[in-house]
Each structure stands twice: as C-alpha cells, then as structure tokens.
Amino acid sequence: MDLKPAAVVTGAGRGIGRAVAVKLSAEGYRVALTARGEDELRATAALCAGETLVLPADITSSEAIDRLFTAVEDAWGGAGVLVANAGAGESAPLVKTTDEHWARMLEVNLTAPFRCVRRVVPGMLDRGYGRIVVIASVAAKRGEPYITAYAASKHGVLGVVRSAAAEFAGTGVTVNAVCPGYVATPMTDQTVAAIADRTGRTPAQARAALAAKQPNGRLVTVDEVAGAVWLCVTNAALNGQGINVDGGGVQS
Numbered sequence: 001m002d003l004k005p006a007a008v009v010t011g012a013g014r015g016i017g018r019a020v021a022v023k024l025s026a027e028g029y030r031v032a033l034t035a036r037g038e039d040e041l042r043a044t045a046a047l048c049a050g051e052t053l054v055l056p057a058d059i060t061s062s063e064a065i066d067r068l069f070t071a072v073e074d075a076w077g078g079a080g081v082l083v084a085n086a087g088a089g090e091s092a093p094l095v096k097t098t099d100e101h102w103a104r105m106l107e108v109n110l111t112a113p114f115r116c117v118r119r120v121v122p123g124m125l126d127r128g129y130g131r132i133v134v135i136a137s138v139a140a141k142r143g144e145p146y147i148t149a150y151a152a153s154k155h156g157v158l159g160v161v162r163s164a165a166a167e168f169a170g171t172g173v174t175v176n177a178v179c180p181g182y183v184a185t186p187m188t189d190q191t192v193a194a195i196a197d198r199t200g201r202t203p204a205q206a207r208a209a210l211a212a213k214q215p216n217g218r219l220v221t222v223d224e225v226a227g228a229v230w231l232c233v234t235n236a237a238l239n240g241q242g243i244n245v246d247g248g249g250v251q252s
C-alpha cells in the first residue's frame with residue numbers, strides 16, 4: 001500500500017484541530033494528535049479512521065515541542081504535514097492588557113508555531129516534501145477592539161508563514177495560513193460568555209452578534225476550516241498565502 005505522509009496536528013483535542021485531524025485521517029493520513037488534555041485527544045483519536053499517536057504536550061514549551069517531533073520521527077520517520085492550530089484567545093481593552101496577557105498570547109499563538117516550523121522543517125527539506133499550515137485568523141489581517149495582543153500574535157504568525165514560504169519555495173515544502181472568522185468551537189463559546197458578561201446581553205444575543213460579523217450571517221463551521229487546510233495540503237502551487245474563511249468579510 002502507498003503509505004501517505006504522517007501529519008502532526010497541534011490543538012487536536014477539540015474545535016478546529018479535532019476537525020482537521022479527523023479530515024486528514026479520513027483521507028488516509030497517519031495523524032499525531034497533541035494538546036495538553038489527554039482525555040480530549042483520546043476522544044479525537046476515537047473519531048479518526050486510521051492510525052493515530054496521542055502525544056500530550058504544552059506547546060509553549062520548547063522542550064515539549066522537541067519531544068513531540070522526536071516521538072513522531074521514532075514512530076513514523078517524521079512528519080510530512082504540520083497543522084499548527086493550537087492557540088488561545090483572550091480579550092481586554094488595550095490599557096487593561098497586562099504584560100502577562102500579552103506574553104501568553106504571543107507564546108501560544110506566535111512563538112509556538114514558529115518553534116514547531118523550525119523543528120519540523122529540516123526533515124521535510126531532507127525528504128523534499130512538506131505541507132505546513134498555520135491556523136491564524138482574520139485577526140492576522142485586521143484589528144478589532146479588545147484583541148490587541150491576540151491580533152498582534154496572529155499578524156506576527158502570518159509574517160512567519162510568509163517568510164518561511166519565501167525561504168523554502170522550490171524545495172517541495174509549502175507554508176500557508178488559514179485565516180478563519182468566528183468559528184463554532186469551544187473558543188467561541190468562551191468569547192460568547194465573555195461578551196455576555198461584559199455587556200449584559202444574553203448568550204444567544206452575544207452569539208448572534210458574532211454570527212453577524214460574517215457577511216453571510218453565521219459562524220464558520222470547523223469542517224469549512226478543515227476544508228481550507230485540505231486545500232493547502234493538496235495544492236502544491238499554494239504557498240505563502242493566508243486564506244480567509246470568514247464568509248467574505250476580509251477580501252485580501
């Protein structure tokens with residue numbers, strides 16, 4: 001049997017990462033699943049059609065990243081696909097954004113994907129094949145109130161993607177970002193709760209307000225995001241792009 005490349009999906013315990021892992025597995029990929037919570041990873045593994053590795057790790061630790069990719073090399077000879085999806089969103093008015101909040105956003109959304117790319121790419125270059133997809137956000141392309149640190153981290157990671165794509169062009173390794181609008185995931189549930197808390201709106205009103213931010217009037221689905229990841233994995237001519245999956249809000 002023609003063995004497909006192995007994939008690593010970070011933040012695979014729920015939300016977008018789970019949908020991406022399930023999609024890659026359904027397409028015949030062996031998928032290494034990582035996040036901090038092992039129970040959620042096992043639940044994702046149970047939804048996958050084929051072989052998986054469950055590798056709990058805190059992606060903000062450089063050592064944990066090294067152990068993660070070493071485990072994939074030991075088991076499968078390395079990763080042909082990396083989907084750097086793990087991330088977090090915190091909001092606050094700019095003047096109430098503490099140094100700790102700022103550092104948390106940059107560590108998980110910017111530094112961690114950079115370190116994953118740096119760790120995975122030598123093996124990809126050796127093999128002359130790699131597909132790297134970072135889940136950024138439309139907040140990588142435009143700002144919004146109360147998300148200064150998150151938007152800065154996502155703008156930054158798009159810079160990593162674009163520079164890496166330029167540096168590795170022609171090697172068989174491509175690097176792209178998928179930039180969703182508001183997606184129906186547990187992260188958005190937290191955003192809904194925070195808006196309801198801050199504004200006194202009901203959770204249903206808060207969710208409707210987020211849905212209305214997409215010109216098509218609804219939240220993006222995790223499968224729509226996974227579909228854009230699949231495009232990046234299967235189309236070798238896509239490189240250095242940030243593909244917006246947001247119902248048409250950001251046109252760039």
Ligand SMILES: NC(=O)c1ccc[n+]([C@@H]2O[C@H](COP(=O)([O-])OP(=O)(O)OC[C@H]3O[C@@H](n4cnc5c(N)ncnc54)[C@H](OP(=O)(O)O)[C@@H]3O)[C@@H](O)[C@H]2O)c1
Pocket residue numbers: 010011012013014015016017034035036037038040057058059060085086087088089108135136137138179180181182183184185186187188
């Ligand atoms: N939801 C949206 O509307 C939206 C929009 C645009 C972009 N995005 C981006 O899409 C990505 C996924 O978002 P989501 O909505 O699916 O989020 P989610 O439902 O909260 O899931 C996040 C995943 O990342 C993992 N994770 C978080 N911090 C981690 C850490 N320090 N180490 C390892 N794993 C960690 C979580 O697992 P553990 O907590 O168990 O570690 C979980 O599996 C993020 O990068 C996010 O910024 C989301």
